[in-house]
Amino acid sequence: MSVRYLLGRVGLALLSLWGVTVLAFVVLRVIPGDPALLMAPVGASQADIAEIRAQFGLSGPIWLQYVAWVWGTVRGRFGKSLWLQQDAIRVILERLPATLELALAALVLAVAGGILVGVLSVLWRRTWFESATLGVGTLGLSIPNFIWGLLFIVFFGALLRWLPISGRIAPDFEMAPLTGFLLVDTLLRRDPGAFASVTAHLILPAAALALPLLAVVFRAVRSDLLTAVNEEYVVMERMKGLGELRIIFWRALKNALIPTTTLVGVQFGFLIGGTVLIEAIFSWPGIGQLTLAAFQYRDFPLIQGIVVVYAVTVILTNFLVDLGYAFLNPKVRYA
Amino acid sequence: MLLQVKDLTVRYGGHLAVWEAGFTLGEGEVLGLVGESGAGKSTIGRALLRLVPEPGRIVSGAITFKGRDLLGLPEAELRALRGAEITLIPQDPLAALNPAFRIGLQATDALAIHRGLSRREAEGVMARLLARMGIPDPEDALRRYPHELSGGMRQRVLIAIAFSCGPSLLVADEPTTSLDVTTQAQILRLLDGLRSETGVATCFITHDLGVVAHLTHRVAILYAGCLVEQAPTDRILAAPLHPYTRALVRSLPLDGIMPALQGPPQACPFSDRCPERMAICDTAHPPLKSVGAGHQVACHLY
Numbered sequence: 001m002s003v004r005y006l007l008g009r010v011g012l013a014l015l016s017l018w019g020v021t022v023l024a025f026v027v028l029r030v031i032p033g034d035p036a037l038l039m040a041p042v043g044a045s046q047a048d049i050a051e052i053r054a055q056f057g058l059s060g061p062i063w064l065q066y067v068a069w070v071w072g073t074v075r076g077r078f079g080k081s082l083w084l085q086q087d088a089i090r091v092i093l094e095r096l097p098a099t100l101e102l103a104l105a106a107l108v109l110a111v112a113g114g115i116l117v118g119v120l121s122v123l124w125r126r127t128w129f130e131s132a133t134l135g136v137g138t139l140g141l142s143i144p145n146f147i148w149g150l151l152f153i154v155f156f157g158a159l160l161r162w163l164p165i166s167g168r169i170a171p172d173f174e175m176a177p178l179t180g181f182l183l184v185d186t187l188l189r190r191d192p193g194a195f196a197s198v199t200a201h202l203i204l205p206a207a208a209l210a211l212p213l214l215a216v217v218f219r220a221v222r223s224d225l226l227t228a229v230n231e232e233y234v235v236m237e238r239m240k241g242l243g244e245l246r247i248i249f250w251r252a253l254k255n256a257l258i259p260t261t262t263l264v265g266v267q268f269g270f271l272i273g274g275t276v277l278i279e280a281i282f283s284w285p286g287i288g289q290l291t292l293a294a295f296q297y298r299d300f301p302l303i304q305g306i307v308v309v310y311a312v313t314v315i316l317t318n319f320l321v322d323l324g325y326a327f328l329n330p331k332v333r334y335a
Numbered sequence: 336m337l338l339q340v341k342d343l344t345v346r347y348g349g350h351l352a353v354w355e356a357g358f359t360l361g362e363g364e365v366l367g368l369v370g371e372s373g374a375g376k377s378t379i380g381r382a383l384l385r386l387v388p389e390p391g392r393i394v395s396g397a398i399t400f401k402g403r404d405l406l407g408l409p410e411a412e413l414r415a416l417r418g419a420e421i422t423l424i425p426q427d428p429l430a431a432l433n434p435a436f437r438i439g440l441q442a443t444d445a446l447a448i449h450r451g452l453s454r455r456e457a458e459g460v461m462a463r464l465l466a467r468m469g470i471p472d473p474e475d476a477l478r479r480y481p482h483e484l485s486g487g488m489r490q491r492v493l494i495a496i497a498f499s500c501g502p503s504l505l506v507a508d509e510p511t512t513s514l515d516v517t518t519q520a521q522i523l524r525l526l527d528g529l530r531s532e533t534g535v536a537t538c539f540i541t542h543d544l545g546v547v548a549h550l551t552h553r554v555a556i557l558y559a560g561c562l563v564e565q566a567p568t569d570r571i572l573a574a575p576l577h578p579y580t581r582a583l584v585r586s587l588p589l590d591g592i593m594p595a596l597q598g599p600p601q602a603c604p605f606s607d608r609c610p611e612r613m614a615i616c617d618t619a620h621p622p623l624k625s626v627g628a629g630h631q632v633a634c635h636l637y
Contacts, residue, residue: 230389232430238386240444240496241418254435328435330480 009322013315017308021073024307025066028300035082035298056082058300069304078305083297088305092287096309097180098168099275099286103313105183105202106209106271111264113210114217115253121218122225123248133218140215146277149208153281156204163204166283170197205282209274213267220263224256231255258329265321269314336399337362337536338383338504343396345378345387345560351596352378352391354560357623360504363534367547367568369583370557371593376540377426379557380506383538384421385413400504419449422497423506424526427513428489432481439477442496449500464495468525487518491525498529505530505537511546523550544584548572553629556580559604560596562623566630576632578609603635611636 036052053059057068057079072079078088121133157165164170168182173194178185183202186195228234229252237247279288287306294302326332338360345353353375360366368376381387383398385405398405400421405413422445425431433441442465443457452460458477465473468491481489490510497505510526511519527550530537539551547554547568554571556564556579564577575581582589591608599620603609606616615635623633 232425232427233433235381235386235388236423236425236431236493237433237441237444239384239417239423241414241416241448242444243414251433251436255433258435330435331482 009319013319016315017311020311021070021304021308022066024304025069026062028298028303029062029065033298035300038298039082056080056301069301073308078308079301081294081299081302083294083299083302088299088301091290091302092305092309094180095285095287095290097177098182098284099272099279099288100313101168101181101183102202102205102209102279102284102286103268103272103275105206106213107264107268109206109210110213110217110271114214115221115257115260117214118218118221118225118256119248119253121222122229123245125226133222137215137218137222140211141219143212145209145212145274146281148211149205149278149281152204152208164197164201165204168198168201168285169194170201173197205278205284208281209271209278212274213264213271216267217260217264220260221253221256224259225252228252228255254328258325261321261325261328265318268317268321272310272314336360337364337401338538339397339399340379340383341397341399343379343382343398344394345375345382345391346394347378347391349597351560351598353382354596354600355396356555356557356560356562357396358555358562358565360536360538362503363536364553365530365537365539365551367551367554368538368540368557369542369544369547369554371542373559373593373595374557375560376557377508378560380423380508380538380540383504383506384417384423386417386423415449418445418496419500420502421504421506422500422502423508424490424493424497424510426509428486428493429481429513431493432489434481436480437477438479438481438484438492441481442477442492442499445496445500461495461499464499465492468492468495469521486514487522490514490518490522494522494526494529498533498535501533502535505535506540507537508540509542526550544572556583559593559600561600561604561620561633563605563634564632565623566632567628570627570630576626576630576637577605577634578611578636579605580632582610603633 035056036049036058039052040049050059057065069079076089078092080086081088081091084091117133117137121130124130153165156162173191178188182198183195186198225248229248234247234252237251238244242251275286275288276291277288278284279286280292283289287309291303291306293299294306336359340359341357342355343353343357344351344355356375356379358366368379370376378387378391382393383405385393387393393406396406400416408416432438439458439461440454442461443452443454446452446457446460447454450457462473462477465476470476470488470491476484476488476492484492494510507526511522514522523546530550539546541547551568554566554568555562556571556577558579564571564575564580571580572584575584581587589608594604594607596604601620602618603616603621606612609616613635619635621633621635623631624637625631626637
C-alpha cells in the first residue's frame, strides 16, 4: 500500500466528515423547535431568551455559528450540553464504550455467523439445510432489528426468562469503569460472575442488532462462494486432490470475502444507526439512548457532538475495511 | 491397458455433451482428442478426473484406470488419485490459478497432499521443477501472485504442478490456446520433452491438427458429442475416412453449424453438413465400425 493511497483515503475521510457536520448543523437549525425556548423558565421575557441564545452560541447567522462551532470542535470542544449543563464531549465519551461494545459484539456476531451459515449452506447445497438457511436469510433481512429486539424481549426475556432484557450488567455488581468496555473490565478484574452477567446482558441486544446484517453477510458470502466453487481455479484445486471442505474454508472463502468486506463496511453504518432504537428498547446506557434524549431537548451541541462521533466511527470502520480489502485482494495492494 | 473408457455419456441439463464415447490409452501413449468447440472433448477430459463442471453429470458408461472403476470410486480414493496419478493442464492458466493466493501455496498443494511434504520442503522441490520448466528465478516466482506473472510463466507453473507427483495419466486440455504463438511453440516443446522423459500417457485435447501431427500417436475425432473416427495419427492424416475428418484434415469449408444433441441420436449428427449424405444418414445413427488395424469410423459409407 502506497503512501499516496493512504493519503487519498485520509483526505476522503476528512471530506466526508466535513459534509456530515454541515448537514447536521443546518438540518438541526431548520427543523422546528427552539432550544432557547425550551430552556427558558416559564414566563421568561424575549430579552431573557435572547440572552440564552447568545450564551449558547445560538444567535447570529448560521454560517457564523458553524464557524464558531468548528473552531471549538477542532480543539476538542463540542460546547456545553444545553440539557445536562456539562461538556458535551465528556457526556458522549462516557457513554461511547457502551455503544461500541454493543455494535462490535453485533458486528462479530453478524460476520462470524453470516460466514458460517454461508459456508455451510454452500457446503451442504441441495440439501434441506440450504433451503432452511435461504428462508431464514430472507426473514432476517426483511425484519428490521428493533422488531427483532421486541420479539426477543417478549420470547427470551418475558416468556422463557432465559436472558436479561435491560441494562448492561446486573445491579448487584458494583463497577467503577476502567475502559468502559464491561467485557474487558470484568476480565481485567478477574470477576467471572460479573463477566457472565455482562455477556448475558449483551446477547439479546447484540443478536437483535446483528440479525439483519448477519442475513446480508450470509447472502453475500453464499452467492460469492457459489460463484467461486464453479471457477476454474477451484476446479484446479479439486484436480490437485484437495477436499471440498478445505477448498471452501481455506481457499474459496478468501475469494468470496473480497466483495463481502466492502459490503460489511457499508452496512456497518446502518448497524451503528440501529443502536439508537436498540438501546432505547433494551435500556442500554449508550449514546443511542443519549441521542433520543438530546433530540427531545433540542440539545444542539450534544446532537452535533454525537453526529461527529457516529460519523468518525463509521468513517474509521470504512477505513479499516479498505485496509482489510487490500489485505484480501493482492491486486489492489499496490494500486 | 492404462485407461479404458466405455460408452461414456455426459449430460448438461437439457443436452448431451458426450454420447457413448469409448477409447483406450496404453502406458506412455498419446491420444489426441480433436473436435471443434462444443464437440465434447474438454468434457471427456474433465470426466477422466470426474470433474465435469456443474450442471454436467456423467450419466452412464465406465472409466477404468489401472483396473479400477473411476466412476464407482469413493470420493476419498478419487482424491488420492487426482493430482498424483491423474493430472490436468488447463486451457486458461490465468483462470486456473487462484488470484488471492501466492503461487508458492498453489503450486505445492499436490506435493503436500500426496507426498506428505511440508510446505517448505515442497517449495524446494517446486523451485527445482520450475527451473526445469524454464522459469528464470523460481524462488521469486513462488512468492508472486498469479497476476504478477506472464501467461507463459503461469502455464509453466501449471505444467510443473501437473508433473510434480509423477502422474501416469495426463490430460492436456488445449494447453496452448490462450497463449501467443511464440509461447505456444515453447510450451509445446516443453510438454513434448517432459512427456518423452517421464513416459506419461497423455490425453491431448486440441483442435490444432499441426499439434496432433507432432505430439500424438493416435487420434479420436469428436463431432457433436459423438466419436466419429479413431485411428493412428499418420493414418488419419494420410487417409481420413469420415467425411467430417476429411474436411478437417484437408481444411475444406463446411456449411452450417454443429448441432447440439438433445437426446440419443436417431440419425448421423453430421448428416446436415455432409457432402455425401445418403437416405440412411437421416434415419439411423451409424455405429463405430472397425475398418483396419486400430482404425474405426462411424459412417454409413463404410
